[in-house]
Amino acid sequence: MSMELEEFKKSIKTDISNILNQSPFTKKKTLDRLNQSLESCKDNQTKLDSLNEVLFSNENQNGTTLYDILLNLLSDGLEKSRTTSLNYLLEIKLTENLINKLIYQLEILINGEQVEELRYLICKLILKIIDIGSVNTISMNTDKIIKIIKVSLSDNSPDQKEICSKLIQRLSDKVPNRIIYFSSELISQLISNLGNRQQRVRMESLQALSSLALSGSIKIINTLEPLVMILATDNSPQIRIRLLQSIEQWCTKIPTTQQYFEFLLPIIIELSISDIKPIRNQAIQSLNSISLHYYQERENELINDDNDETLKNFNISESLLIKQQIEKKLNYFHLLDNDNIEQQFNGIGNSGNNNNNNNERLEKKGEECGETQDIISTKSRQLILKYSQPIMKRFYRCFHEQELEQTIRDFKQTFLLAFIGYLGSLPSIRFIDAIIEIITVRKVDHYDQIEKKNNEIIYILGLLIDQSVFLPRIIDKIKEQLLDSSSSSSLDLPLLQIQISILKQYFIGLLNNPDKQISLDSITLIIQQFKSILFKEISISPIIIDFLITISTTTKTTNPIINQDNNTINEFSKLLILLDIYNGKANNQSFNQISSSFTGLDYQLLLEKIGDSLINEIANKDKNQLTKQKSHLLISNYLGSKLPNIQDKVNTINEKV
Numbered sequence: 001m002s003m004e005l006e007e008f009k010k011s012i013k014t015d016i017s018n019i020l021n022q023s024p025f026t027k028k029k030t031l032d033r034l035n036q037s038l039e040s041c042k043d044n045q046t047k048l049d050s051l052n053e054v055l056f057s058n059e060n061q062n063g064t065t066l067y068d069i070l071l072n073l074l075s076d077g078l079e080k081s082r083t084t085s086l087n088y089l090l091e092i093k094l095t096e097n098l099i100n101k102l103i104y105q106l107e108i109l110i111n112g113e114q115v116e117e118l119r120y121l122i123c124k125l126i127l128k129i130i131d132i133g134s135v136n137t138i139s140m141n142t143d144k145i146i147k148i149i150k151v152s153l154s155d156n157s158p159d160q161k162e163i164c165s166k167l168i169q170r171l172s173d174k175v176p177n178r179i180i181y182f183s184s185e186l187i188s189q190l191i192s193n194l195g196n197r198q199q200r201v202r203m204e205s206l207q208a209l210s211s212l213a214l215s216g217s218i219k220i221i222n223t224l225e226p227l228v229m230i231l232a233t234d235n236s237p238q239i240r241i242r243l244l245q246s247i248e249q250w251c252t253k254i255p256t257t258q259q260y261f262e263f264l265l266p267i268i269i270e271l272s273i274s275d276i277k278p279i280r281n282q283a284i285q286s287l288n289s290i291s292l293h294y295y296q297e298r299e300n301e302l303i304n305d306d307n308d309e310t311l312k313n314f315n316i317s318e319s320l321l322i323k324q325q326i327e328k329k330l331n332y333f334h335l336l337d338n339d340n341i342e343q344q345f346n347g348i349g350n351s352g353n354n355n356n357n358n359n360e361r362l363e364k365k366g367e368e369c370g371e372t373q374d375i376i377s378t379k380s381r382q383l384i385l386k387y388s389q390p391i392m393k394r395f396y397r398c399f400h401e402q403e404l405e406q407t408i409r410d411f412k413q414t415f416l417l418a419f420i421g422y423l424g425s426l427p428s429i430r431f432i433d434a435i436i437e438i439i440t441v442r443k444v445d446h447y448d449q450i451e452k453k454n455n456e457i458i459y460i461l462g463l464l465i466d467q468s469v470f471l472p473r474i475i476d477k478i479k480e481q482l483l484d485s486s487s488s489s490s491l492d493l494p495l496l497q498i499q500i501s502i503l504k505q506y507f508i509g510l511l512n513n514p515d516k517q518i519s520l521d522s523i524t525l526i527i528q529q530f531k532s533i534l535f536k537e538i539s540i541s542p543i544i545i546d547f548l549i550t551i552s553t554t555t556k557t558t559n560p561i562i563n564q565d566n567n568t569i570n571e572f573s574k575l576l577i578l579l580d581i582y583n584g585k586a587n588n589q590s591f592n593q594i595s596s597s598f599t600g601l602d603y604q605l606l607l608e609k610i611g612d613s614l615i616n617e618i619a620n621k622d623k624n625q626l627t628k629q630k631s632h633l634l635i636s637n638y639l640g641s642k643l644p645n646i647q648d649k650v651n652t653i654n655e656k657v
Contacts, residue, residue, distance in 0.1 A: 005046070005047070005050050008037065008040075008047060008050060008051075009050055009051075009053070009054040011033065011037060012034070012037055012051060012054050012055075012066070013054055013066060015030045015033055015034050015037075016034070016055075016066045016069050016070060017066065017069065018030070019031070019034075019069070019073070019081075020069060020072060020073075024078060027078060027081065028078075028080060031078075031080050031081060031084045034084055034088075035084055035087070037051075038051075038084075038087060038088060038091060041091065042091075048091065048092075051091075051092060052092050052093045054066060055067045055070065055088075055092060067092075067098075070085050070088055070089070071085070071089075071101075071102070071105060073085035074086070074105055074106075074109050075105075075108075075109065079115055079118070082109075082113075082118055083117070083118060083121070086118065086121040086122065086125060087121070089102070089125055090121070090124060090125055090128060094128070094129065094132060096132075096133065096134060096137060099129055099132075099133050099137050099141070100137065100140070100141065102125075102129065103126070103129065103141045103144050103145065104144065106122050106125065106126065106148060107144045107147055107148055109122060110122050110147075110148045110151050110152065111151060116155055116156075116157045116160060119151075119152055119155060119160060120152075120157065120159055120160050120163060122148065122152070123148070123149075123152050123160065123163045123164060123167060124163060126145055126148055126149075126167055127163065127166060127167055127170060130145070130167070130170045130171060130174055131170065133174075135174060135175060138171070138174050138175050138178075139175045139177075139178045142171065142175055142178040142179060142182065143182070145167070145171060146171075146179075146182040146185065146186070149164050149167050149168060149171075149186065150185060150186065150189070152164045153186070153189040153190070153193075154189065158196065158198040158200065158201050161193050161196065161198075161201045161204075161205070162198075162200050162201050162204045164208075165190065165193070165201070165204035165205050165207065165208035166204055166208075168186060168190070168208040168211060168212065169204075169207055169208050169211040172208075172211035172212055172214065172215040173211065176214070176215035176216060177215075177216070179212065179215055180212075180215050180216040180217055183212045183215070183217040183220065184217075186208075186212065187209070187212070187217075187220060187223060190205045190208050190209050190212075191205075191209070191223070191224075191227065193205035194206060194209075194227060194230075194231065199236045199238065199239065202231075202234065202236070202239055203236075203238060203239055203242055206231065206239065206242055206243065206246060207242065207246070209224065209246075210246040210249060210250070213250055213254065214249060214250070214253055214254065218250075218254055218256060218257070221250055221254075221257065221260050221264075222260065225260075225263050226401075228243065228247075228263065228264070228267050229267065229402070229408060229411060230402075230408070231243045232267045232270065232271060232411060233405075233407040233408060233410075233411050237276050237278060237279055240271060240274075240279050241278060241279055241282045243267065244267075244268060244271060244279070244282045244283050244286045245282065245286065247264050247267060247268060247286060247290075248285075248286035248289050248290055250264070251264065251290040251293070251294075252289060252290060252293040258294075261387045261390070261391070262387065262390040262391050262393070262394040263394060265287075265383070265384065265387055265391055266391055266395060266415050266419070268283050268286055268287045268290075269283075269287070269384065269415055269418050269419055269422065270411055270414050270415035270418060271283035272284050272287060272376065272418060273414065273417070273418045273421075284375065284376055284380075287376065287377075287380045287383075288375075288376070288377045288379070288380050290380075290383070291377060291379040291380040291382065291383040292377070292379055294379075294383055295379050295382070295383075376422065381422055384419070384422050384423065385423060385427055388419075388423060388427055388430075388431075389430070391419070392419075392430075392431045392434060395412070395415070395416070396434045396438070399412065399438060399441075406447050406450070409442070409445065409447065409450050410447065410449055410450050410453065413442060413450055413453040413454055413457065414453055416435070416438065416457055417453055417456055417457050417460065420435070420457065420460055420461070420464065421460060424464060425464040425465055425466070428461075428464060428465065429465060429469055432461075432465060432469060432470065432473065433473065435457075435461070436470075436473055436474065436477075436502075439454055439457055439458055439461075439502060440477075440495075440498055440499070440502065442454040443498040443501060443502060444494070444498060455505050458502055458505040458506050458509065459505055459506075459508060459509035459512075460509060461506055461509060462505070462506040462507060462508060462509020462510035462511075462512070462513070463509045463510070463512065463513050467510060467516075467518065467519060467522045468519070468521070468522075470506060471503070471506075471522050471525060471526070472525070474499055474502060474503055474506075475525055475526075475529050477499060478496065478499050478529055478533070479529070479532075481495065481496060482532055482533065482536055491536060491537050493537065493539070493540070496533065496537070496540060497540070497543055500540075500543050500544065500547055501543075503526070503547065504546070504547045504550050504551075507550070507551055507554070508550065508554050511551070511554045511555050511556065512554070514556070517555070517557055517561075518551065518555070518561055520561075520562065520563070520568060523561060523562060523568060523572070523598075524568050524571070527568065527571045527572050527575050528571070530544050530575055531571070531574065531575055531578065531631075534575075534578050534579070534582060535631065538582040541578075541579050541582040541583040542583055544575075544579060545579055545583060545590065545594075548594045548598075549590055549593060549594060551597070551598075552593050552594050552596070552597030552598065553593070553597075555597060559600075560596075560597070560598060560599050560600035561597065561598045561599075562598050562599050564599060564600065564601070564609070569599055569606075569610060570610055570613060570614060570617070572598060572599065573606060573607070573610045573614065574614070574631075574635055576591060576594065576595065576603065576606075577607075577634075577635050577638050577639070578631060578634070578635070579591075580638070581634055581638055588603065591603040592604075604642070607639065607642050607643060608643060611639050611642075611643045611645075611646055612646065614635065614636075614639060615636060615639060615646050615649045615650065615653075616649075618632045618635065618636045618653055619649055619652065619653055622656075623656050623657055626653070626656060626657050627657055632653075633653070633654070633657065636649075636650050636653045636654075637650060637654070
């Protein structure tokens, strides 16, 4: 073995010593031997040690070593010479005192090197130098290394872009106080690489930007604002997970990141209900980590204000209701099925020990379920609530940005779905006007998935938002249309259909809440508005009928919605009569179903019950009233055709006009 090593060292010494003065043909042969020798050192530490020994210990008459000759090959005109030199430098042991000169030569070499493969090897060598060099040495050479990175980042090669991003990461870790002065020179190229077709390039570019931000260049986060949503919808789950990890690092390691919560937290909120479990788990883990850090830093800012009614009524049990009601449909809100869960908020103004005990019980319960990583913590929901206003303001302000991107529209609706679910009813009411505007815009989308999620949002609103809050707002928007339109031709029929459809979906949600039922006030308001619509546009009658059928089939109570002794039953009957008149295609079965559900009587029995009352009411109208509102005559004649016993009164009414 000793003889073999001696021959190996002798061969290396001979080949390197003579290579600079050889002809191109001979030089290529020598380079082939050197490459074979280097290859033989792979997985052979003894040979590699011998190589290091011969390169650094054999000095020529002029005092130079074989390493110096190897270094001179970097500027050789033969590509193979430069390649061999770089490969040797990547394998041999480099000492601290050699780094300064080597970096200087590599900086010169990269500027004139046209071969991409060699530029890649140069960057690979710089990566090695950063790893082995001291902080002081790397700090002194940061400007040269940055110049090398900038030149290499402009290459089209994905390999080069990837390794340059890794260089930035290593440099940020090694000398964060130095790289901060050069980060502005790198940001634009890294951001450009976030759109690269190669996943690994996007991944490493994101990580490089994150490293720069963590080194102190926090304005990078603000620069990334328009891009975080694009990254959050990346086709690669790994990119989305990497984004979540980056956001978590920014929010827990950079003290001033709270100024960016309004666009960072929505990313985590949306991804926390992802269909892909690793993404969902990472989002929940990141959100829990951020909120834990946030409140550890601000112990005095925990929710403890007895004067804040919104916070006092913030109740996790509402989201449990959502989970129970739409578990098969959505299964998004990964919360604990704990009967006493609201106790943690009933004691909001109590001591920190009580809160800690509650959290411990939650965590213990989660461990028993084996799903701790799937649970949004109490502190996380507190954090969402605390920043809900700036989050919603920004979301509403930027809602129409990137409107043409289907994935972005889908992302926004998914966020809103999760946001409402995590907040619950009272906090969500603060944003109900903005939410209604958004769901109205998204009610008709050419992408079915978005329309489906929009319906899920409306469904959740039905579960959470009281009808006395939601219904008047929709009705007011319908009234605005009717007041603004002088004739049926000026009505925005598609918008009107959307508004009625929103009402229908809302009441489906409301009626699936076992503790809720449509109130008489709501029914009265709906009846009045539907009649007003019919007076302007009779073509909308099938949609109104569909609404009433949906309510009648969804309601779970056996009691009629309208009390038979209440005056509302008369107004409801008028609505059904007008619908039957205007819609000739409606069948008796549909009207019987609607009538039975709302009044407890089938349609014919309803007419018989209220016939006299309606006819007497119409008979008391004067000629002007009958002429001005033609529906009175339509209803009286309709009743005459259905109830022969009141035909004489109908004739008397007709004689008036």
